[in-house]
Amino acid sequence: MIAQGSIRLLVVDDHLPFRLGMVAMLNDEPDMRVVADARDGMEAIALYRTHCPDVVLMDLRLPGMSGVETTLALREEFPTCRIIVITTFDGDEDIYRALQSGAQSYLLKDMLAEEMIGVIRSVQAGKPQIPAAVAGRLAERMRRPELTAREHEVVHLLVRGRSNKEMATHLGVSEETVKTHLKGLFVKLGVRDRTQAAIYALQHGIVHLD
Amino acid sequence: MIAQGSIRLLVVDDHLPFRLGMVAMLNDEPDMRVVADARDGMEAIALYRTHCPDVVLMDLRLPGMSGVETTLALREEFPTCRIIVITTFDGDEDIYRALQSGAQSYLLKDMLAEEMIGVIRSVQAGKPQIPAAVAGRLAERMRRPELTAREHEVVHLLVRGRSNKEMATHLGVSEETVKTHLKGLFVKLGVRDRTQAAIYALQHGIVHLD
DNA sequence: CTAAAAACCCCACGATTGGGGAAATGACAC
DNA sequence: GTGTCATTTCCCCAATCGTGGGGTTTTTAG
Numbered sequence: 001m002i003a004q005g006s007i008r009l010l011v012v013d014d015h016l017p018f019r020l021g022m023v024a025m026l027n028d029e030p031d032m033r034v035v036a037d038a039r040d041g042m043e044a045i046a047l048y049r050t051h052c053p054d055v056v057l058m059d060l061r062l063p064g065m066s067g068v069e070t071t072l073a074l075r076e077e078f079p080t081c082r083i084i085v086i087t088t089f090d091g092d093e094d095i096y097r098a099l100q101s102g103a104q105s106y107l108l109k110d111m112l113a114e115e116m117i118g119v120i121r122s123v124q125a126g127k128p129q130i131p132a133a134v135a136g137r138l139a140e141r142m143r144r145p146e147l148t149a150r151e152h153e154v155v156h157l158l159v160r161g162r163s164n165k166e167m168a169t170h171l172g173v174s175e176e177t178v179k180t181h182l183k184g185l186f187v188k189l190g191v192r193d194r195t196q197a198a199i200y201a202l203q204h205g206i207v208h209l210d
Numbered sequence: 211m212i213a214q215g216s217i218r219l220l221v222v223d224d225h226l227p228f229r230l231g232m233v234a235m236l237n238d239e240p241d242m243r244v245v246a247d248a249r250d251g252m253e254a255i256a257l258y259r260t261h262c263p264d265v266v267l268m269d270l271r272l273p274g275m276s277g278v279e280t281t282l283a284l285r286e287e288f289p290t291c292r293i294i295v296i297t298t299f300d301g302d303e304d305i306y307r308a309l310q311s312g313a314q315s316y317l318l319k320d321m322l323a324e325e326m327i328g329v330i331r332s333v334q335a336g337k338p339q340i341p342a343a344v345a346g347r348l349a350e351r352m353r354r355p356e357l358t359a360r361e362h363e364v365v366h367l368l369v370r371g372r373s374n375k376e377m378a379t380h381l382g383v384s385e386e387t388v389k390t391h392l393k394g395l396f397v398k399l400g401v402r403d404r405t406q407a408a409i410y411a412l413q414h415g416i417v418h419l420d
Numbered sequence: 421c422t423a424a425a426a427a428c429c430c431c432a433c434g435a436t437t438g439g440g441g442a443a444a445t446g447a448c449a450c
Numbered sequence: 451g452t453g454t455c456a457t458t459t460c461c462c463c464a465a466t467c468g469t470g471g472g473g474t475t476t477t478t479a480g
Contacts, residue, residue: 014320015231015298016235016320017231017235018225018228018319020230020231020234020235021225021226021227021229021231021233022231023231024227025230109227148426148427150427161403161406161409163403163467164467165466173428174429174430177429180428180430181428193371194468195368195404196371198405199369199371199408199419202412202419203419209409209412209413358457359456360456360457360458373436374436374437383458383459384458386458386459386461387458387459387460389439390459391457392437393440396438396439402438423478424478424479425476425477429472429473429475430471430472430474431472432469432471433468435468436466436468437464437466437467438464439465440461440462440463441460442459443458444457444458447457448453448454448456449452450452450453
C-alpha cells in the first residue's frame, strides 16, 4: 500500500533530460508518482485520456501546439483537470495568459525542488499557491492597461520589423490610423518609440519571436 | 571492471530537474559516468579541480558567471579540458562565441538522446562532431561580416532603446558618428532600420536582454 | 434608447531617422 | 612607407516617425 494518497502526475516537455529529471525528482517524493510523460501537446492530451492524472506539469514552448493551446484543449475536455505550467519564460504576459487559459499555478525551471513540490501539493489540495516571484510579475501585468485587438496586431507587426506603411497595407487601413494605434501602444507600454515598444513586447512576452 | 574506458562527466546547469535528467540519461550509458554536477560557474570550476572530468556539459545561461565566461576560465586553467555547451539558445552568435571561447561542440536541449550521447563520445575521442542543425547556424554566422567594437556598443545601446542623441552622449561622440555606426550596422545585418536591427540582434544572440 | 466609453480614423507639423557621399586621424600589418 | 581598417566628423536631403489636435463609428452600460 504505497500510494494511498498518492498524487499521479503527467509531465509535458519537449526536452528529454528535463522530463527524465522531473520524473526522478518527483518519484523521489513518497506521495507522488509520474504516471506518464509527453513531448508535445497531442501526446499530452492522449496520455491524459488514458491515465487521468491528478496534476499536469506543462512546458509553454512545445513543438506543434503550444503549452497554452494544450492547456485550453485539456480544460475544455476535462474542466476539472489541474495544470501547473513550468517553464523558463518569466514574461508577465506569459504568466497571465497561462493562468487565464486555465492553469492553476506557474513555476520557473530554476526554482528549488521544495518550492516545486510544495506548489504541486497545494494544487492537488485544491488550494493553488503562486510563487512570490511569479506573483510579482503577475502584478506587473495587472498594472498594464489591456491592449486592444488592433494594438495587438500592430505590436505583432512591429516586432516583425514592419514600417507604418507596411502595417497600413497589411491591415487595410491608412498609415495615419496605424500611427494612432502606435500612439496608444506607446502610452500603455510606457515607452516613447517603436524600438522601445518592440523590445518591451519581447521582454514581457506580449509577442514571441518565431 | 566496469569503467575501463569510462567517460567521466561534469554537468553544469542551474535547473535542478535538468541536472537530474542528464545524470539519469548519461549514467544509463555503460561507458559514461557523471562524477559531479554544478549549478553555477564558480561551483563548476571548483568541481573540475577536484574531479578532473573528461568532458564538461555546460549550459550558457547561469547565475553569476555565464557559460562562456566559465568556459574561458576553465580553458585558461586547464587548456586541454573538453567542454560541450548544451543550451536552448540557438542564435548563431551564441554558437560562434561558445566555440570561440573553447567549447568543442554545441548541443540543443531538445535534441535526441542518441545525438547527445554520440557527440559526447566523439568529443572524448578527440574528434568533436557538430550537429548538422548547429553547423547550419554557424554557417549563417560566418556569412555575416564582423562587427567593430563601436558597432557592438551601438547595437547594445540600441537594444536598450536609446536614441541617437542618447547614444552620442553615452559614447562621448557626436550624433553624426552614431549615425555612421548605425549605417554600417544596418548594412552588415542586412536590415533597413533600427527596430529591425534590434530584433535581429536579439534573434541571433548578438545582444541578450538583461 | 440613449449616453458614455471605447475603438477607430484622419490632418498637419516638427523631430528623428536613414541614405548618399566625403574626408581626416590613428593604429597596425606588410 | 604604403595600404588597410576603424573611428570620427561633417554635409545635404529625403523619408519616416512621433505628437498635437480633431473627428467618426462601434460597443457597452444603464
